[in-house]
Amino acid sequence: MVTKQIDVKEAQARFQELLSHITSGVEWIIMDGITPIARLVPVSARVAGLHAGAIWTSPDFDEPLPEEFWTGNA
Secondary structure: OEEEEEEHHHHHHOHHHHHHHHHOOEEEEEEEOOEEEEEEOOHHHOOOOOOOOOOOOOOOOOOOOOHHHHHOOO
16 A cells, blocks of 8 residues: 655645545545644454454463463563
């Protein structure tokens, strides 16, 4: 994904154009001077749950760590 920066005032004036760029794979960082204030990305790139099965959790993820972990003898 290509990332570009744009000033907040220019982003307001070109919002519709920015949206069309997003659908073609461009991510926009909206800047207020030199400070980044927002990121404009496609929803499918950032919404949790759209890629079911992509992340898994070990059945013992919440078990206490072994003593060797704490003593440094692992």
